[in-house]
Amino acid sequence: MPTVHLLDYAAGNIRSLVNAIEKLGWEVEWVRSPDDVAKADKLILPGVGHFGHCLTQFANAGYVEPVRKHIQSGKPFMGICVGLQALFETSAENPNVPGLGVIKGRLERFNDADKSVPHIGWNSANTSSSDEASKSQSIYGLRPESKYYYVHSFAVPYRAGELEKDGWTVATAKYGSEEFIGAITKNNVLATQFHPEKSGAAGQRVLKAFLEGTKTSPLPAPSATATQGLTRRIIACLDVRTNDAGDLVVTKGDQYDVREKSGSGGNDVRNLGKPVAKAQQYYEQGADEVTFLNITSFRDTPLKDLPMLEVLRQASATVFVPLTIGGGIRDTFDPQTNRTVPALEVATLYFQSGADKVSIGSDACYAAEEYLAAGKKLSGKTAIEKISEAYGAQAVVVSVDPKRVYVASPADTPHATVETAFPGPNGERHCWYACTAKGGRETRDLDVVQLATAVEAMGAGEILLNCIDRDGTNSGFDLELIRSVKGAVRIPVIASSGAGNAAHFAEVFEKTPVDAALGAGMFHRGEWTVRQVKEVLGKEGLVVRPFEE
Ligand code: 1PR
DSSP states (O other): OOEEEEEOSSOSOOHHHHHHHHHTTOEEEEEOSGGGGGGOSSEEEOOOSOHHHHHHHHHHTTOHHHHHHHHHTTOOEEEETHHHHTTSSEETTOTTSOOOOSSOOEEEEOOOSSSOSSEEEEEOOEEOOSSHHHHTEEETTOOTTOOEEEEESEEOBOOTTTTGGGTOEEEEEEETTEEEEEEEEETTEEEESSOGGGSHHHHHHHHHHHHHTOOEEEOOSOOTTOOOSOOOEEEEEEEEEEOTTSOEEEEOOBTTBOBOOSGGGTTOBOOOOOHHHHHHHHHHHTOSEEEEEETTTTTSOTTTOHHHHHHHHHHHHHOOSOEEEESOOSOEEETTTTEEEOHHHHHHHHHHTTOSEEEEOHHHHHHHHHHHHTTSOOOSOSHHHHHHHHHOGGGEEEEEEEEEEEESSGGGOSSOEEEOSSOOTTOOOEEEEEEEETTTTEEEEEEHHHHHHHHHHHTOOEEEEOOTTTTTOOSOOOHHHHHHHHTTOSSOEEEOSOOOSHHHHHHHHHHSOOSEEEEOHHHHTTSOOHHHHHHHHHHTTOOOOOOOO
16 A cells, blocks of 8 residues: 555644545555654645644654755645645744744734634635646646635735745635635645545545645536635534433434434434434535534543444544534543543544544533633633643534523513514513523523623634524524524534524525534435535525535
8 A cells, every 4th residue: 555654743633634545545654753754755744723832842843854854855745724834934823933934924814803713614725827728727636616624713815926926836715805825836745724634525636636646637627606715514413322222323302302202112212323324424415514412421421432432433434524523521520540531631532533623512601601700701721721722713612502581671681682583472572592501401590692702712613503492393593593693703603403494504594694504303304415405505596515426
């Protein structure tokens, strides 16, 4: 088997990259010390998270000169995400930490006045060529109609011609009105801001071209449907638990009750399939992400929850889109070692097993309450802060499980209310959304706006906004809830609960500024495929990731 060297300097989830490389028939050799760099023919520098944190680790481990030498020698080199950023001179994320300076330029933070930051999702990487001959060529397999998975807050702004005059070929993407560098190449160097290992078939094509040294290849006939910019993200969610027979199953509740109500199923936990097979199915249907929620985590210690780790290991071997895992991400007492394992260690177990993001539910409520009680002072000790610091904000999702509390007037509660078009049982025209913990079992005196703003301040990168009232009802998303949370934070928000058909997805994207939408029951029951939903969105003029095999 041909080999490629991968530099391991604690750069987050690199299991997926290894899986993607192995799928292409290549073997990974690890660079574990600066001396190993010289042994590499092809070298990949991965990286995710914080520029300063990554580059400091990288420099302290003594990699700067060996990697520079490798690049200067003309041997193939690929940088991914922070691996691209490392090639530039500096980043506004941490101006005191220098990059390698192979490419002129500085990373800037996206402007969040008009859009969510981080930039999370599927966007383009288009090469702009002036001459006709190169217009018909694909550079390292990049195609104008393809979409690639990006997750970052800082990017190199694109200034036409500036890097080209130094011989670089640049592929760009647009986020809002900002055009930035999505990929860049010159001679032996290729770097991508996006994650090819998480970009489905389109990303596999780029990795393959790098591994095989295919710098250019003819482009297929241009597609009439090529669209630019960030796509509408569709996420398939798998609520996972052990059923009464002891099998790990995908289940789905109505308003969080996952047991059969009547009929031959008795009172059993609903069994809608096996987690890995379901994840694979949704990946093949074109899901942009897959989320696993371990819904009995409030009972089990996640450290004993080896089946969930195994689910991730297996899923990440065949599912090349981002994977999120939720349930039980908190400080956890381990009876086997008689010690409390910090949430960061629990999260690390999941990242090492193939998760790209962890999702925190109950613990986020308690942390937000403490933050508010302390006069909005950060403690630096919460799971959100610790994981965000180590792996980057984009790796931390906060899952919110709110339910409506009706009031006759906003004056009746200190909480943030919305005026609702769906009056309460006594005709109340206002409600607030109470956060719950432990899968809806514990209602807190905390509203969604308080929670969302608190976790954003702590460093969460995204909010998964469920809704107990709508869960499993097939009646559409709670648009009032979504608008209220979107209006309070700059980080991306994922709409969840209530999707019953493609029109519900179109509605949430058209009527709210939400960043992504998630479905569960309608996919599990086979009523709709993800691909069908995307086809409907496409017809409505909403930009979606094209289906690629
Ligand atoms: O509190 O950090 O241990 O995390 C527990 C996680 O498990 C939380 O993210 C919580 O949302 C989830 N959870 C706990 N109990 C349940 C349950 O259903 N009994 N599921 C549960 C949450 C909600 C969504 C669902 C959407 C879409 N499920 O994930 O997939 O509502 O469904 P639909 O499209 O069919 O309407 P912690």
